[in-house]
Amino acid sequence: CDSCYGPIEGHASKHVRVVKRMQPGALDARYGPTRPLQWGQLNVLHTSDTHGWLSGHIKEANYGADWGDYVSFVSSMKSTAESLGVDLLLVDSGDLHDGTGLSDSTTPNGEISNEIFVKQTKYDLLTIGNHELYASEVAYQTFNNFSRAWGDKYLTSNVEIMNPETQEWEHVGKTHKYFTTKHGLRIMAFGVLFDFSANTNASRITKAADMVKQDWFQQAIHHPEPIDVFLVLGHNSARPGRQASTMKTVYSAIREAHPNTPIQIFGGHSHMRDFVVYDQSSTASESGRYCESLGWFSMSGFNSSTSGFTGPLNPKGVPNPNRTATRGERNTPPFLYSRRYLDWNRLTFDYHAPGSQFLHNSIAHSHPNLISSPSASNTSFQLKQQGAQVSSSITSYRQQLGLGKVYGCVPQTFWVTGVPFMAPNSMYTFLADAMAHQIVNPKRAKIPRVHISNTGMARFDLHKGPFTMDDSYITSPFPSLVVYIPEVPWEKAKGVLERMNKKGAGQGRRVEYNTTSTGAPKKVLGKREEIMGVPVGNGGGRKQEVLEVGYTTEDDFGVDGDDTVHEKIAKYEIPGYFGTTAGFPEWKKGGRKGRKQEPRVVDLVFNDFINDDLLAALGGNYTAEDIKFYMEPSNYTLRDFLVPYVEQNWQEGMPRCEISGLRPIVG
Ligand SMILES: Nc1ccn([C@@H]2O[C@H](COP(=O)(O)O)[C@@H](O)[C@H]2O)c(=O)n1
Numbered sequence: 001c002d003s004c005y006g007p008i009e010g011h012a013s014k015h016v017r018v019v020k021r022m023q024p025g026a027l028d029a030r031y032g033p034t035r036p037l038q039w040g041q042l043n044v045l046h047t048s049d050t051h052g053w054l055s056g057h058i059k060e061a062n063y064g065a066d067w068g069d070y071v072s073f074v075s076s077m078k079s080t081a082e083s084l085g086v087d088l089l090l091v092d093s094g095d096l097h098d099g100t101g102l103s104d105s106t107t108p109n110g111e112i113s114n115e116i117f118v119k120q121t122k123y124d125l126l127t128i129g130n131h132e133l134y135a136s137e138v139a140y141q142t143f144n145n146f147s148r149a150w151g152d153k154y155l156t157s158n159v160e161i162m163n164p165e166t167q168e169w170e171h172v173g174k175t176h177k178y179f180t181t182k183h184g185l186r187i188m189a190f191g192v193l194f195d196f197s198a199n200t201n202a203s204r205i206t207k208a209a210d211m212v213k214q215d216w217f218q219q220a221i222h223h224p225e226p227i228d229v230f231l232v233l234g235h236n237s238a239r240p241g242r243q244a245s246t247m248k249t250v251y252s253a254i255r256e257a258h259p260n261t262p263i264q265i266f267g268g269h270s271h272m273r274d275f276v277v278y279d280q281s282s283t284a285s286e287s288g289r290y291c292e293s294l295g296w297f298s299m300s301g302f303n304s305s306t307s308g309f310t311g312p313l314n315p316k317g318v319p320n321p322n323r324t325a326t327r328g329e330r331n332t333p334p335f336l337y338s339r340r341y342l343d344w345n346r347l348t349f350d351y352h353a354p355g356s357q358f359l360h361n362s363i364a365h366s367h368p369n370l371i372s373s374p375s376a377s378n379t380s381f382q383l384k385q386q387g388a389q390v391s392s393s394i395t396s397y398r399q400q401l402g403l404g405k406v407y408g409c410v411p412q413t414f415w416v417t418g419v420p421f422m423a424p425n426s427m428y429t430f431l432a433d434a435m436a437h438q439i440v441n442p443k444r445a446k447i448p449r450v451h452i453s454n455t456g457m458a459r460f461d462l463h464k465g466p467f468t469m470d471d472s473y474i475t476s477p478f479p480s481l482v483v484y485i486p487e488v489p490w491e492k493a494k495g496v497l498e499r500m501n502k503k504g505a506g507q508g509r510r511v512e513y514n515t516t517s518t519g520a521p522k523k524v525l526g527k528r529e530e531i532m533g534v535p536v537g538n539g540g541g542r543k544q545e546v547l548e549v550g551y552t553t554e555d556d557f558g559v560d561g562d563d564t565v566h567e568k569i570a571k572y573e574i575p576g577y578f579g580t581t582a583g584f585p586e587w588k589k590g591g592r593k594g595r596k597q598e599p600r601v602v603d604l605v606f607n608d609f610i611n612d613d614l615l616a617a618l619g620g621n622y623t624a625e626d627i628k629f630y631m632e633p634s635n636y637t638l639r640d641f642l643v644p645y646v647e648q649n650w651q652e653g654m655p656r657c658e659i660s661g662l663r664p665i666v667g
Pocket of ligand 1: 454
């Protein structure tokens, strides 16, 4: 089938499919977790920054599960919570758009991925991200469809939209929700976006510092009925001081009114795994990005005299939370906590919810304990089937959208932050070259060009293997228009990139692009040796000799949060912008052969997301009036140059491209 991405006979990955789960062609993880989760009275599974990755990471074994596998996992975990007599909530911190073909190749984007997200996934609370607010069509889709589908579970405490019917500002979702869980916990929840300002003017965001003074918020925190715990969701970094987080502002406003009540924060936006201790009864979790990580949080300590909780203090037959959120204080409150960051693959899901996954045969054999577990029963079959339906609907949507169509073979992996900026295998070396080759207006081809783009336009590493339509969105998902300022004197143009990088990217750009948590306090409560000392299982109890690279997180609870042990992945800083020159004349006579001449004028070519920052760095009398469309047709965007580049330059190895499937140690 030439329109689908799947296993090919004799394919280098030698992947043999025996069951219909995950997406065709996706790889299985080679090894997984070794420690059961700690179940408390309140348990939470947390997603954030999924950015459309519902098909899973087809080229990466470690994150190969799709949304269907996850759906089965969640259902199984909810049943386990039920049998333990405790609460399990599912929460999401937003940013569902901009990252893959499944979310971004529809009009408006999110049309299909949102439907998959909503259909079978039993979320209890959700909130909005900045990527739901860049474009008004997406903001209105969120308001009209997504928010309505979730009703009072969708919390957008500081985000409003202009309702075209009433011509009034209205919250996209609800400001807050007061509810009682199945087992009696009385919860007040909010959903607070960071102070985002690059939003469509069809929306408006109230700064957290102003929001906490609003009447509705004050009334909510002084709610007449008892509150056992506050939950603060937010597309908003969990760690104060990171990425313009305003979580501390919300926390402080609640703490002022409730000195001892637990406040649990579930953040997002910084694309990291993190856990932060705010005080003895308040902690914050952040659970990564792109369906690579699933966060687990649990706590105990609620009793019948101080809360409405009706279940056991410690659920039986499972490990329980065992850490206090103290900084050495005495007279600590009774609350105990645990947190874990799960890798998004079926091995992980089946380890923690035995029988919830259709495992690949080779893994099934090395997991005899899991396969013969009591839950591998009829119920488990139904559970698997439920997710399998979601998986197969993703497969058919991918086919409809042509996402598996292969255009060429990626010769080597190109890294966003995994290698030094502008190294030969840096994403930006590749993009600069592809832009210089492809983004040329034939009518202006004789005029030398300077191409400038924001590094944030590239969202993910481009893995060795088939280059599909999906990969073109995964690498460059934004429909930013290609624009230019004609014939700028070279003397003015040549310093622009450097000046832009000196100033840094404007609001909305990720300041840190990280795969490991940094900046955690020195206090380390759990040591990596504790998990490294345990033989790392490959399912059968054999020692895994070679660790694959992946997340190695350090947070306020220490270094034992990652559910599966990995080798640290390399990470290099990247500036806000990158660029290249193209079409410069070469010296013919005089100067040294091969050296480029300095032109008198250049076309300054960029994308409209960075108009303001570029104009500021260019200075002079240039204004927005000087910015024109560069390509014909004028609606040419950053989504349009990769496929033709690949068709022209990456045909070697077609049609059976070699795939690595792993993140090798680089750098
Ligand atoms: N049209 C757009 C929108 C966003 N970006 C880039 O994405 C960054 C924000 O992404 P987060 O996941 O960190 O919220 C933004 O800073 C830009 O770099 C873009 O390039 N074009």
